[in-house]
Amino acid sequence: GNSVTQMEGPVTLSEEAFLTINCTYTATGYPSLFWYVQYPGEGLQLLLKATKADDKGSNKGFEATYRKETTSFHLEKGSVQVSDSAVYFCALSLFSGGYNKLIFGAGTRLAVHP
């Protein structure tokens, strides 16, 4: 079946540290891949996306590359800030059953300390 697996949190970092949140997927067909971010008490916001193999999505200093050979879409940022503290969700999207089905990972909580 189709699924997304992401590293368990929480991930705790000091400000300006390097961030990696691992995400791997299993899918039939050719999914699009997404990272969403959820700040405390808010809904989900699209952070970045990639729609085909070798595409790199980037936004706000975050980036992720669609790796078909390793079925991965790891999220990275070179220097995190306290304001990056949030829950990050990796997701894949497939057209299935007549609609765009978005399948989420369990989420990874990031806590950045000054």
Place this chain on the structure above:
Amino acid sequence: SQTIHQWPATLVQPVGSPLSLECTVEGTSNPNLYWYRQAAGRGLQLLFYSVGIGQISSEVPQNLSASRPQDRQFILSSKKLLLSDSGFYLCAWSVRDRYANYGYTFGSGTRLTVV
């Protein structure tokens, strides 16, 4: 531009009481609409999706129901709330895209506490 509105933001309801959460989308036509629930500290669970007026599909059996009386309106309901219905409810919409390139846009959520 497209916007999605969800209300209320916060709700405290007694066990056994009814529920109605509303979601509307502006600036687009024929959207796909979705209801998700997020239990405390957990991931996202798809509850319902709709590809058109009156067309509702349920992903999990539960105490809740959904309706889509208008193209851009999606309502989540319950006749009698349970304690286990507590959580953060999110509405979302997407374009109809066979290549699934666009993802979903989420509302700001409703935090429901059943007491």
